[in-house]
Amino acid sequence: MSTVPVASSAKSYTSNILAGGICALMTLAYASGFAALIFGGSLAVHSGQAVLAAIIGSVVTILVLSWRSSFNFAMGGPDSNPSAILAVTVAAIAAEIIRAPEANTGEIFPTVLMFLFVSSAGCGLLLYLVGERRWGRYVRFIPYPVIGGFLVGTGCLLVSGGWKMLVGTSPIHTTLVQISSVHPLAWFSAATVALALLVLMRLTKHFLVIPGVIFGSAILFHVVLRLNGIDTNQAHATGLLLNPMPLGAWANPFNQPWGLVRWDLILQHANDFIAMTMVVVITILLNATSLDHATGQDADFDRELKALGLANILAGLAGGLVSVNSFNRSLLNLRAGANSPWAGRICVVFVLVLTLFAPGVVVLLPKPVLTGLIIYLGLYLLINWLWDCRREMPAIDYITMLAILVIVAGFGIVPGVILGVVISMLSFVVTFSRTSVIKHRFNGIVRHSNVERPPHEMEWLRNHGDRVQGASFQGYLFFGTASAILDQLRDVPGKATVLILDFWFVRGIDASSVMVMRKLLKLCNEANTQVVFSGINHAIQAKMLVCGLDVGRSPARNFTDLDRGLEWAEQTILSEAIERITFAEMLGGFSDAENDTVSRFFTEKVVAPDETFIRRGDNADTLFIVLEGRVSIQLMLKGTNYLKRLRTYGPGTIIGEMGFYSGAPRSADISADIQTRMLVINRADFAQLETEQPVLGGKIHRLVISSLSSRLRVANEALSDLL
Numbered sequence: 001m002s003t004v005p006v007a008s009s010a011k012s013y014t015s016n017i018l019a020g021g022i023c024a025l026m027t028l029a030y031a032s033g034f035a036a037l038i039f040g041g042s043l044a045v046h047s048g049q050a051v052l053a054a055i056i057g058s059v060v061t062i063l064v065l066s067w068r069s070s071f072n073f074a075m076g077g078p079d080s081n082p083s084a085i086l087a088v089t090v091a092a093i094a095a096e097i098i099r100a101p102e103a104n105t106g107e108i109f110p111t112v113l114m115f116l117f118v119s120s121a122g123c124g125l126l127l128y129l130v131g132e133r134r135w136g137r138y139v140r141f142i143p144y145p146v147i148g149g150f151l152v153g154t155g156c157l158l159v160s161g162g163w164k165m166l167v168g169t170s171p172i173h174t175t176l177v178q179i180s181s182v183h184p185l186a187w188f189s190a191a192t193v194a195l196a197l198l199v200l201m202r203l204t205k206h207f208l209v210i211p212g213v214i215f216g217s218a219i220l221f222h223v224v225l226r227l228n229g230i231d232t233n234q235a236h237a238t239g240l241l242l243n244p245m246p247l248g249a250w251a252n253p254f255n256q257p258w259g260l261v262r263w264d265l266i267l268q269h270a271n272d273f274i275a276m277t278m279v280v281v282i283t284i285l286l287n288a289t290s291l292d293h294a295t296g297q298d299a300d301f302d303r304e305l306k307a308l309g310l311a312n313i314l315a316g317l318a319g320g321l322v323s324v325n326s327f328n329r330s331l332l333n334l335r336a337g338a339n340s341p342w343a344g345r346i347c348v349v350f351v352l353v354l355t356l357f358a359p360g361v362v363v364l365l366p367k368p369v370l371t372g373l374i375i376y377l378g379l380y381l382l383i384n385w386l387w388d389c390r391r392e393m394p395a396i397d398y399i400t401m402l403a404i405l406v407i408v409a410g411f412g413i414v415p416g417v418i419l420g421v422v423i424s425m426l427s428f429v430v431t432f433s434r435t436s437v438i439k440h441r442f443n444g445i446v447r448h449s450n451v452e453r454p455p456h457e458m459e460w461l462r463n464h465g466d467r468v469q470g471a472s473f474q475g476y477l478f479f480g481t482a483s484a485i486l487d488q489l490r491d492v493p494g495k496a497t498v499l500i501l502d503f504w505f506v507r508g509i510d511a512s513s514v515m516v517m518r519k520l521l522k523l524c525n526e527a528n529t530q531v532v533f534s535g536i537n538h539a540i541q542a543k544m545l546v547c548g549l550d551v552g553r554s555p556a557r558n559f560t561d562l563d564r565g566l567e568w569a570e571q572t573i574l575s576e577a578i579e580r581i582t583f584a585e586m587l588g589g590f591s592d593a594e595n596d597t598v599s600r601f602f603t604e605k606v607v608a609p610d611e612t613f614i615r616r617g618d619n620a621d622t623l624f625i626v627l628e629g630r631v632s633i634q635l636m637l638k639g640t641n642y643l644k645r646l647r648t649y650g651p652g653t654i655i656g657e658m659g660f661y662s663g664a665p666r667s668a669d670i671s672a673d674i675q676t677r678m679l680v681i682n683r684a685d686f687a688q689l690e691t692e693q694p695v696l697g698g699k700i701h702r703l704v705i706s707s708l709s710s711r712l713r714v715a716n717e718a719l720s721d722l723l
Contacts, residue, residue: 015337020346022211022336023075026329027062027351028362029214031055032242033370034078038087038116038321040164042094046109048243049251050321051362053116054078055355057320059348061311065325066341068307070300071291073338075329075347076308078321080377081283082123082276084157086322087164089272090115093265104260111262113319117253118266120322123277124312127284131305136285143424145397147282149404152385153416154279156409158378165371166190183238185224186368193217193372198379207335210328214373221366232364242363242370247356252319280324284308287327295334396427430480437473437481438488439505444468444498444573449566450645451630454586454652455710457574468569470500470532472562479512486516493520494527498569502562504535514547521549521556530572531556534565563645583679586625586652590699598696601689602679607631607672614670620659621683623704626651629676633668648673654707661704 031054039050058077065074090112097108130136163171166186167178193213200209225235235241285301292299308325315323333343354361386405390398400423408416444465453461469492477485492499501517503509524531533551536544536558541551551558559565583602584595607613607629626649633646646668649655659666660683681689690697 015339016343017346019073019333019336019338019343021350023329023333023338023343023347024350024354025215026211026332027058027075027077027347028055028354029211029365029370029373030079030326030329031058031077032362032365033373034080034083034321036165036242036367036370037083037158037161037374038090040087040161041091041168042098042108043090043112044168044239045243048245048363049249051242052245052247052355053113053251053319054321055351055362056318057120057312057315057323059351060315060318060320061308061323061325062344062348064307064311064314066344068303068310069325070288070303071295071297071330072341073330073334073343074291074325075333075344076311076325077323077329079283079324079326080158080374080381081151081154081279082322082324084154084161084378085272085276085279086116086119087161088157089269089276091164092272093262093269096265097262107260107262110256110258110260111265113251114253114256114258114261115266115269116321117316117319119273119276119316120312120320121253121316122273123280123322124309124314124316126277126309127281127305127312128309130281131302131307131309134302136281136301136305143397143400143421145393145400146404146420146424147286148385148389148393148397149401149416149420150279150282150408151381152401152405153408155378155381155385156405158374158381160378162190162194162371162375162378165367165374183240185221185228186240186371189217189221189366189368190372190375193369194375194379197373197376198383201380207332210373211332214369217369217372218364218366221369222364235366236363240367242365242367244363245355245359247359250319253317276322280308280322281305283324287325287330290327291325291330400424400427435475435481437475437477437485437506439472439474441488442470442472443496444566444570447566449570450563450647451567451570452647452649452653452655453570454650455706456652457650458710460574461570464573467497467573468500468566469496469498470502470562470566470569472502472505474505476507477509477513479510482510482513482516485513486520489520490523493523493529496529498530498532498572499524500532500534500562500565500569502534502565503537503540504562506535506540509540509543511543511547514544514549517544518547518549521554525555532559532565532569533557534559534562561644567648583625583627586627587699587703590696594696594699597693598689598700599679601685602681605678605680607676607678609672609674612669612671614656614666614668616666616669618666620656620662620664620666622656623660623681623686624655625679626653626655627677627679629678630673631655631670631676632673633670635668654704657704657708 032051035050035054036044036047039047043050054077061076065076066072093112093115094108097103097111098105160170163174166182167174169178196213196217197210200213221240225231225240230238230240232241236243284304288299288301288304291297304325308323312322315321333347336343338344385401393401400420403423404416404420407419444461444467446465447470448461448465471485471489473485489499501520521531533556536551544551557565557568559568583599584590584592587595587598590598602625605613605624613631628651630648630650632648635644635646655670656666658664686697686700689700
């Protein structure tokens with residue numbers, strides 16, 4: 001039994017304690033910053049209580065992640081993306097209450113808090129359901145420019161929110177008087193922090209850059225305050241420091257004055273809740289993916305969604321803000337020495353101790369420094385997506401992202417995302433419609449069925465095969481490609497006897513494409529061109545039936561695969577050819593005396609329909625010549641009930657020759673499709689023929705070689721047509 005060395009165990013504890021302490025300070029900084037972002041303008045007087053709500057959300061989230069996340073170092077809490085949307089929403093709620101004819105300002109704070117709590121719990125419930133249903137993987141289907149667009153839009157909202165934290169109003173409503181009223185130290189501190197973080201984070205990705213700049217700037221800020229003779233009370237009065245946290249007035253959904261809550265406004269902003277939930281889901285998955293790539297550990301996306309869903313439900317009930325996992329804070333925790341979930345739990349202990357026993361430490365964080373952090377996060381998103389990614393995105397995607405940014409800035413995040421999805425869908429349709437869904441065109445000259453035919457029938461097909469025209473479709477047939485199908489096949493009706501439409505490589509079809517098939521079928525009927533469908537699976541056939549095309553009862557023929565469709569088409573244009581052949585015609589070129597001599601060595605055999613006369617593994621000591629009827633080599637595809645026809649042989653063809661000459665056992669089963677008459681010669685009789693009539697034996701050999709050459713030529717033509 002192995003034991004962990006005491007020194008190693010002590011080092012592990014020390015690393016987790018150090019990482020937990022550093023992350024506790026960053027948790028307080030981020031919580032304070034995002035709380036100040038959300039509670040700006042007229043709500044700034046309640047910023048202390050907002051900080052408490054943000055800390056509650058952080059504590060609950062970190063604890064749940066330490067037990068439920070797929071990363072044992074995961075950290076979380078309020079973050080930039082959902083906070084930017086919440087800031088816009090709560091500001092709108094407050095403004096609507098103030099603008100009401102009979103304004104009751106006492107409704108503002110309870111309504112805003114209840115919206116935040118309901119948003120957290122509701123978002124958590126949706127997150128948990130998405131993870132429980134294992135739907136996290138579907139988020140990757142959101143178009144890349146849409147993700148970039150709403151992240152750029154979030155960056156715009158963060159910069160605007162940072163400006164509002166400084167001035168008190170949004171940039172478009174700011175006046176020169178308001179700008180001049182802001183303390184110069186606030187401007188300088190916010191700009192310095194944002195610029196320092198931008199520059200340093202582009203030069204180095206060290207995990208201590210962000211905490212170093214924030215806490216270094218905070219210390220320097222207080223030094224400047226002291227040098228200018230500004231005490232803490234004056235700093236609070238001028239808005240340079242956050243308001244104290246009212247620990248005795250812990251707010252949660254159950255102790256709010258429900259009579260003052262404007263539930264109608266909360267319901268009116270349900271669209272903002274939906275947008276925030278979408279942003280939260282994508283943020284969680286993007287952060288999890290980033291951690292996966294940065295650390296090499298596999299992320300379980302649905303597990304992360306369930307963990308953060310549970311965290312948000314508990315946080316909402318406890319009076320906390322919406323929270324997500326954090327890439328920066330998690331990586332900070334890992335690189336600071338965290339090697340177990342206990343680092344996160346220790347972080348929670350530090351946060352609670354500071355909040356409960358030294359709340360003054362939290363409010364000593366300068367508001368301009370936190371504002372600089374918010375502005376940096378917004379500028380980072382804008383620079384990263386608008387500048388750094390400009391060469392990595394197609395022009396249409398980049399334009400889509402810019403359009404989303406404009407709409408978000410002017411009308412909000414929801415219209416911006418909707419616009420982005422619409423543009424991406426239209427772009428996809430236009431791009432995909434340029435891809436031909438016709439895999440290849442063919443005719444009866446270059447594409448034959450697997451029916452082995454005598455030379456005279458093959459000659460007929462070579463001369464008249466263009467009366468059979470066909471097209472093999474591929475992919476998904478939809479309204480964007482439907483018209484192209486009709487345009488490319490419009491010239492066939494009237495020129496061809498048979499038109500074959502093969503659906504073997506088609507994965508799906510929409511109503512527009514079915515309408516095109518109905519129109520094409522109508523054109524062919526008017527021009528006396530027979531339509532043949534092949535390879536239509538049950539799902540596509542059901543879709544066609546719903547859209548009014550019953551392939552089982554329509555004038556068109558329907559076959560399970562292209563091979564059988566081609567066979568029917570060939571038989572249609574070969575209807576004038578003979579269906580049987582004599583032995584003399586088969587030997588063609590032999591004199592009557594030679595025919596009589598050779599025929600003495602063959603015996604006649606009649607095979608009943610469906611009778612198997614050659615079985616796999618049998619000795620190959622017999623050669624067959626088909627005079628009348630038809631036989632086929634068929635193979636049951638593994639794992640299916642589909643019987644694949646490999647080859648069919650008709651009158652005038654030779655079968656069994658490969659094993660007969662090589663001596664190898666039969667490689668497949670051969671059965672008669674209909675009653676079939678054949679001539680048979682075994683190896684012993686053939687040897688006697690060669691001994692007694694060596695010249696005639698040589699002619700038989702040449703006949704077999706000619707048959708093999710014909711088959712090889714047909715195979716080469718088919719292969720050349722496919723390449």
